[in-house]
Amino acid sequence: MSEDQQGAGHIPVLLDRIVELLTPALDAPGSVYVDCTLGLGGHAAAVLAAAPRARLIGIDRDPEALAEAGRRLAPFGDRVTLVRAVYDELGDVLAREGTPRVQAVLADLGLSSLQIDRRERGFAYAVDAPLDMRMSAGTGPTAADVVNGYAAAELARILRGYGEERFADRIARAIVAARDTEPFTTSARLVEVISAAIPAAARHTGGHPAKRTFQALRIEVNGELAALEGLLPQALDALAPGGRFAVLAYHSLEDRPVKNTFAAASTDRAPRGLPVVPKEYKARFRLLTRGAERPGEEERNHNPRAASARLRVAERLSEES
Template identity: 60%
Template sequence: MVEPRGVHVPVLLDRCLQLLAPALDRPGRGPDGRTIHVDGTLGLGGHAEAVLTAHPNTILVGLDRDTEALAHSQRRLAPFADRIHLVHAVYDELPDVLVKLGLDAIDSALFDLGVSSLQLDAADRGFAYAQDAPLDMRMDQTTGTTAQEIVNNYSHAELTRVLRVYGEEKFASKIAAAIVRERAKAPITSSALLAELVRDSIPAPARRTGGHPAKRTFQALRIEVNGELSTWERALPRTIDALTPGGRVVVLSYHSLEDKITKQAFVARARSTAPIGLPIELPGTGPTLKLLTRGGAELPSDEEVARNPRAGSVRLRAAETIDRDHGP
């Protein structure tokens, strides 16, 4: 048996379980009155295993675009074989997945966005700037455009946009220019070469803070390769629409743009759509979500970060669906 190449420590596990529990500790609409939980980013199955253990009346629908991750989770979750449906799919495909499984609604959903431990720790996947590998970065290696194709084919303007918007990289234009110059000599195929180009393009004073100088560039390319933000913009509303009243969704974001999409989607549904100034709430115009993390996103504790350094940038948001006409 091949063991997972990444050591998966689920981020904010206790808090996620606490937030999901009210939606799962009740009679469900699934087979035999069971509740349905969706893990839209299954990964190595750490969060999913904890949910299944804590809620023996819950059925898991686990989605992942990474076939390697699915194989590992299949083995990890084997003790729960009669309560799991693991599907090779991207999370914006959730409605189609539910139809194929004969499910009309779900009780809860969890999304742990971004790159998984498996992908980050696997040198041959090309996600890590600290290890030399082919420039791939596809979460689903069965389809799509690779980072190598983007690096060697995008124009200077296109590369600059990707690095500036998705990586929030101040030196995006300089890095893009260096890439264009280098690829004119020979195609850029190595993650180590790309990391070196980035480092040499950033002024020495700026390299002394903020971690590895290639971090933002690699993040930006990964987001572009996998269409992460556009996919998330589609996936979150579809997930909310699939939840039963009292259903809950928990989102772990690691990038400001991911978190912004989550915040905007939650806030829009937590507000009334009735015209301002009416003395009563018109039927069908009330809020459909109740925010569970008021005052903004929840941050990890120092203890959490010490135990799991990858939790350092996490932002957690959660919401509960409510009946539009009857309120919470």
Template identity: 60%
Template sequence: MDDGLREQPPTSSRHVPVLLDRCVELLAPALQPGAPGAGGRAPVVVDTTLGMGGHSEALLERLPAARLVAVDRDPQAIALAGARLERFGDRATLVRAVYDELPDVLADLGIPSVQGVLMDLGVSSLQLDEVDRGFSYSRDAPLDMRMDPTTGITAAELLNTYDAREISRVLHVYGEEKFARRIADAVVREREREPFTGTARFAELVRDSVPAAARRTGGHPAKRSFQALRIEVNGELDALRAAVPAAVDALAVGGRLVVMSYQSLEDRIVKRVLAEGAASTSPPGLPVELPEHAPRLQLLTRGAERPDDAELERNPRSAPVRLRAAERVRPARGRR
């Protein structure tokens, strides 16, 4: 670990995991000794978004029979959380990867199926709190926004190279921004004067592009645009569309999936995959449901659960979270 990481405060003091007790409660029944599908081995739980390791640490502490596989694309997260989880020895395996690579991760580890999967989506506390990463509009920083800072296009490169139509599409589709075209036209006009490099200038441009009446509600006017750039830079929704079905496929019968989303675009993807898995595929009119058409999933939450007042007081960043969970109740064809 480099000196910069050693000088940071302990991760446990920098990070309050969202809905921690509820996540453990939902996953715990699938992660007991002798769990179905474990074949006599330790039940496996996958944390597909390791971050600073708060959820992973709690799962290992409270569920002593479980083995953890934790995934994150961010090398700094792997380093910080690795130090936090070191005391658990070989019960914790950390892998640098994007969560849609879950099938390859498990295949490389020789794990045919797992008993639990946790997905805590969006940007992590680590990324929000590191000013130089450029995820926040509250302080000036380089316009980067890459979750893996070693690869891919930065937010600055996006703003300086996409044409107005492409920028407008990103802001409208991923940020649900009503004034996407006005902002995009302003970006193209202003970058001719000077290329974009920092978050403060872009945040100010967004504010100036949004009508005064629209600035009075909904928080900072740049919030949606920053979300949109982050999603585009990291390919988040494309990865999520592949990752949620992959997580369902990885579950043994009796295994459980818990997903926390922080904005409507993520939640729609999760809701659709879980709803499809919980529905029968029997052709209409059959008098008896065929076993191969029975639902694969049983929903464990009624709709999306939201944080209560105690959670909000303890962790204001949990305000937008929507939690959904399901249990695998039928194997895939050809699997037991």
């Protein structure tokens, strides 16, 4: 879920399209649908309603999200199993649940509406809030720990790599200078320092001046890209033949590894020039989306948080490795 628009409320992104693409794999009795980023359970509820013979394994690292989703999904009874975990623990979760093969997997990357809208979670740059940003509430280092403890060079590396911030060095130096006077505890002062470090001519282009820095801090605090790199092969390996894996990404840093992984999985592995591709070298997956599908104008207008979404879906064809 994108955080570009604060306060838009919980509206699952590309909901109808995801239901359309995943439910054909969930028609058989006992089919298993895994929602790796359960959030408030909007996608999960719609898929369960459309696939009445399927059951859900819902995964989220956020205990608040699991509690909210549990209440929403209660009408589905014993068809629902909720697990607190990070999505790169998918293989372990499925092993514990005795379901090494599943029929559908969804990963809706980024933030959930719950995380964006609850000020005390510290993800917002548009309101003053504690510098927390942990998706696993109460666990691990906070954004305040990062901005107050990292050296300028390390801060700049994070801002460039995770925020694609072209003024990373200037912002990092400004943060270090400001924290020498007083440590950062809330977002408002950090936003002021970031804005002052960016040249005036650049402050009014590319969205909020703190957007890229806050994205970078969030990714660093939660290890999001490392977790995504761990999830992708596990999810593909977990699919039974005919199973489908859908990923919603919201910026290029998320979408790029998904695109590359899906492209490799859907490409024959035979040496070039062979007149016939042997079965063992044929691609194990096919792509169900042409490139990345984007929300239409109507959805973008109704749900501004969907504006940057990119959906890719792959289907498993065979068990050959």
